[in-house]
Amino acid sequence: MNELLKILVLAFAACLALLSAGVNAREQTVLDDATLKQFLSDQLGAREGATGKHANNWAVLVSTSRFWFNYRHLANALSMYRTVKRLGIPDSQIILMLADDVACNPRNAFPGTVYNNADRALDLYSNNIEVDYRGYEVTVDTFLRVLTDKIDRTTTPRSKRLLTDEHSNIFIYLTGHGGNEFLKFQDAEEVSAFDLADAFAQMWETKRYHEILFMIDTCQANTMYSKFYSPNVLAVGSSELDESSYSHHADSDVGVAVIDRFTYYNLEFLEKVDKGSELTMKDLFESYDPVKIHSHAGVRTDLYKRNLSDVRITDFFGNVQAVEIDEDDDDQ
Amino acid sequence: MLHPESAEAVVLRRKVVLSFWAVFVILGLPIWIHTTTIHRTPLPLSAVKGLENELKDGLGLRSDDSPRLRVAVGVKESCLVGGTTTGEIGQELDRLIRPDHTSPLFRLELVNARESALPRYTLDCITSDRTPLPKTTISEADEINLYIPADNRGPVIIANGLYDAFVADFLFFNKHNLGSNNQAVSDTAGIASTIDRGATYADAIHLSFTLLVGLDSSTSKRQVEALSPTFQLEWRDHAENVWNTLKSSELNRYVTSITFDTDIGLQHITGGNSDRAGVEQDVSPEKLSSLLDTWDLQPITLLTTSLNSSASKVLQFVYFVPPDSANPKPSVSFTIANWGGVVIAGESRDLAHTMRTFKRQIDKLLSPVSFTLVDATKSRKVRPSRHEFARIATIMNLRGAVETLSALSRLVTSLQEMAVPSKVRELVDNAVMEWHSAVANLHADGDYSASEYRGLRHAAAAAQFARQAVFDKDMMLNMFVPFEHKIAVYLPLLGPVIVPLIAGLRRIIVESRRKEK
Numbered sequence: 001m002n003e004l005l006k007i008l009v010l011a012f013a014a015c016l017a018l019l020s021a022g023v024n025a026r027e028q029t030v031l032d033d034a035t036l037k038q039f040l041s042d043q044l045g046a047r048e049g050a051t052g053k054h055a056n057n058w059a060v061l062v063s064t065s066r067f068w069f070n071y072r073h074l075a076n077a078l079s080m081y082r083t084v085k086r087l088g089i090p091d092s093q094i095i096l097m098l099a100d101d102v103a104c105n106p107r108n109a110f111p112g113t114v115y116n117n118a119d120r121a122l123d124l125y126s127n128n129i130e131v132d133y134r135g136y137e138v139t140v141d142t143f144l145r146v147l148t149d150k151i152d153r154t155t156t157p158r159s160k161r162l163l164t165d166e167h168s169n170i171f172i173y174l175t176g177h178g179g180n181e182f183l184k185f186q187d188a189e190e191v192s193a194f195d196l197a198d199a200f201a202q203m204w205e206t207k208r209y210h211e212i213l214f215m216i217d218t219c220q221a222n223t224m225y226s227k228f229y230s231p232n233v234l235a236v237g238s239s240e241l242d243e244s245s246y247s248h249h250a251d252s253d254v255g256v257a258v259i260d261r262f263t264y265y266n267l268e269f270l271e272k273v274d275k276g277s278e279l280t281m282k283d284l285f286e287s288y289d290p291v292k293i294h295s296h297a298g299v300r301t302d303l304y305k306r307n308l309s310d311v312r313i314t315d316f317f318g319n320v321q322a323v324e325i326d327e328d329d330d331d332q
Numbered sequence: 333m334l335h336p337e338s339a340e341a342v343v344l345r346r347k348v349v350l351s352f353w354a355v356f357v358i359l360g361l362p363i364w365i366h367t368t369t370i371h372r373t374p375l376p377l378s379a380v381k382g383l384e385n386e387l388k389d390g391l392g393l394r395s396d397d398s399p400r401l402r403v404a405v406g407v408k409e410s411c412l413v414g415g416t417t418t419g420e421i422g423q424e425l426d427r428l429i430r431p432d433h434t435s436p437l438f439r440l441e442l443v444n445a446r447e448s449a450l451p452r453y454t455l456d457c458i459t460s461d462r463t464p465l466p467k468t469t470i471s472e473a474d475e476i477n478l479y480i481p482a483d484n485r486g487p488v489i490i491a492n493g494l495y496d497a498f499v500a501d502f503l504f505f506n507k508h509n510l511g512s513n514n515q516a517v518s519d520t521a522g523i524a525s526t527i528d529r530g531a532t533y534a535d536a537i538h539l540s541f542t543l544l545v546g547l548d549s550s551t552s553k554r555q556v557e558a559l560s561p562t563f564q565l566e567w568r569d570h571a572e573n574v575w576n577t578l579k580s581s582e583l584n585r586y587v588t589s590i591t592f593d594t595d596i597g598l599q600h601i602t603g604g605n606s607d608r609a610g611v612e613q614d615v616s617p618e619k620l621s622s623l624l625d626t627w628d629l630q631p632i633t634l635l636t637t638s639l640n641s642s643a644s645k646v647l648q649f650v651y652f653v654p655p656d657s658a659n660p661k662p663s664v665s666f667t668i669a670n671w672g673g674v675v676i677a678g679e680s681r682d683l684a685h686t687m688r689t690f691k692r693q694i695d696k697l698l699s700p701v702s703f704t705l706v707d708a709t710k711s712r713k714v715r716p717s718r719h720e721f722a723r724i725a726t727i728m729n730l731r732g733a734v735e736t737l738s739a740l741s742r743l744v745t746s747l748q749e750m751a752v753p754s755k756v757r758e759l760v761d762n763a764v765m766e767w768h769s770a771v772a773n774l775h776a777d778g779d780y781s782a783s784e785y786r787g788l789r790h791a792a793a794a795a796q797f798a799r800q801a802v803f804d805k806d807m808m809l810n811m812f813v814p815f816e817h818k819i820a821v822y823l824p825l826l827g828p829v830i831v832p833l834i835a836g837l838r839r840i841i842v843e844s845r846r847k848e849k
Binding site for chain 1: 664665666667668669673689692693696735736739742743746747802803804807808809812814
């Protein structure tokens with residue numbers, strides 16, 4: 001018995017030692033500040049035209065939650081969808097991923113509709129939405145494949161692919177349940193901050209973006225962008241480590257919360273934006289009030305070289321085409 | 333008190349423990365390692381590096397006898413420290429600019445600074461206390477390539493970046509002797525982007541023409557007639573002349589006609605302004621861009637299967653005829669890179685002009701228009717010949733292939749948890765092989781007599797293989813699993829097995845030691 005006890009104690013001690021060694025090993029792979037700066041500088045220097053203007057806009061909007069009581073997460077994603085469409089990004093340049101279908105849920109007192117406000121003034125699930133990935137199609141694997149375009153081209157239609165290039169600005173919005181450096185998908189699996197960071201690195205190397213605006217509304221959201229190391233990524237999250245993100249309000253007839261606070265206040269700001277607006281990302285970030293949001297929204301700008309006061313909201317939320325007006329030299 | 337084990341029981345116990353250990357070590361461990369090791373086929377990274385160097389060195393296409401560039405070099409006073417003379421500086425500079433210097437395209441020859449007609453550069457020095465002479469450096473950021481034909485006549489081309497310089501060199505070196513020393517190409521960065529827009533090979537090109545015309549438009553019949561086979565043929569012929577690789581490219585055109593009963597989107601650009609001249613002055617790229625959002629162009633649905641190929645190029649051309657009742661009717665045409673072109677008919681519906689505009693737009697979108705040479709007195713457009721354009725397109729595709737393969741190398745090296753299937757190795761090998769074939773064809777084609785664009789097809793294949801390799805769907809990164817999760821998974825599985833095995837083995841060892849004593 002004593003022998004067995006000794007062995008158990010030794011095994012437990014070995015596990016603890018391995019555990020701390022493993023955690024330390026992973027932490028050491030994260031780039032320190034000086035190395036990160038040098039790395040970014042090299043990356044930007046290596047890519048010609050990396051500092052030029054973008055030529056098109058894309059959006060990837062993902063709601064990762066299943067079940068009726070996560071109604072608000074789908075409403076979050078659909079609200080962002082409506083906003084980017086209103087500001088000009090066409091459906092062909094939006095990838096919308098909804099992990100569940102609350103509009104047709106038997107519990108929905110208003111079938112075929114999704115509202116983000118208790119006044120029910122706006123139905124987000126109107127007849128003009130295009131959901132690219134729905135239900136069980138929304139997985140970590142699918143999401144990462146969409147970002148990196150490592151997709152079966154023979155079976156996947158173009159409408160479900162992120163056909164970006166080095167001149168594309170991409171707005172990536174994630175909402176759901178999250179924790180310290182992870183985001184839950186479908187109540188079954190997780191994507192970690194490391195996976196996301198490596199996916200962005202692949203996108204950078206394969207020239208799949210010009211700039212990315214990464215926005216995430218989950219608990220401990222700011223931890224999800226802590227591992228990013230690719231250039232030209234502007235990240236914003238709804239809450240700090242060990243902080244939760246909260247819903248804004250519920251609809252008593254729908255029976256559940258219909259929108260989250262961080263998304264709600266973003267939308268409040270974005271409603272003032274139209275296609276020709278000169279409001280900037282700095283204005284957006286300065287509008288975040290921890291008292292209203294009930295959490296501390298964070299912004300990560302060290303990977304992003306432009307001054308936020310020069311970056312228009314429409315650089316990410318709107319759409320721009322590189323229009324060249326023809327000269328009238330009519331030589332035959 | 334436990335009964336002592338019989339001798340047979342002890343032997344049996346030892347055999348059981350050792351058998352379990354044998355299964356664990358001989359069978360279990362190898363299976364576990366095999367099923368948890370990330371499969372990474374080694375890639376020919378050194379071969380890829382070799383391609384990068386080859387491209388950087390100009391693919392062996394430059395002349396062995398680089399032109400000697402005569403420049404005047406002024407020396408800053410900061411260089412003249414400790415009694416150093418300009419002569420000594422000059423020697424140091426000449427030592428740096430040796431024939432085997434990495435810059436392949438010119439050699440500096442220092443001349444008397446008083447010859448003011450020559451291009452002039454200033455040498456800046458970084459002084460170090462420990463060196464007897466100031467250390468002279470010409471950093472890569474300061475490198476400016478100048479091209480002058482060997483006989484010092486012809487255009488001086490100023491290009492930044494070795495690649496732009498190479499393309500310009502290929503086009504102009506000893507080819508265009510224009511007789512004036514003062515001519516210069518205005519903007520080679522613009523040239524490179526123009527080439528980029530058009531020169532990448534596509535195995536299928538789809539031109540989709542859409543007529544948008546108001547229901548109450550009196551010219552609607554004429555618009556339909558305008559899209560008669562004659563005009564379609566003219567567009568196609570023009571596109572074929574422009575896109576020189578149509579021997580292997582499939583060109584498809586689709587024509588649709590959409591009528592509508594409101595002036596869709598015109599308000600976007602007129603803003604309600606009834607002054608036509610004011611509107612035309614005021615039309616901005618942003619307004620024109622937003623106009624596209626109001627149109628629901630569906631020709632793409634006709635092309636679903638073809639478009640799944642990433643090597644297809646799709647361009648849309650829209651002729652927008654506002655209703656007769658619309659006021660004003662701005663006349664403007666514009667192109668959008670990688671999208672297509674739009675002509676908005678004004679008051680005068682000159683179809684011939686519209687056709688010519690579409691031709692110019694196809695020109696702009698599928699090939700470089702021209703290189704503009706500018707001097708003090710005039711500017712002149714120089715168009716590359718069909719063959720030259722094909723060679724430029726070959727080089728563009730080779731560059732694309734190398735950049736893609738280099739990106740793959742970096743990813744595979746830095747992301748150790750990324751699986752690399754054997755199929756990727758085959759694709760990379762194919763890409764390298766096609767690359768070398770393309771370069772060999774470029775050399776063989778040097779006398780410009782070949783009519784087959786073999787080099788371009790090989791280069792396109794190289795670029796295509798490279799893209800397939802880097803976007804292979806099986807080359808995915810293994811998900812990050814936190815270490816504590818691994819412990820949580822493995823401990824319940826292995827703990828109940830490992831603990832008795834270790835206990836049993838320990839007992840065997842202790843008993844053996846007691847026996848020895």
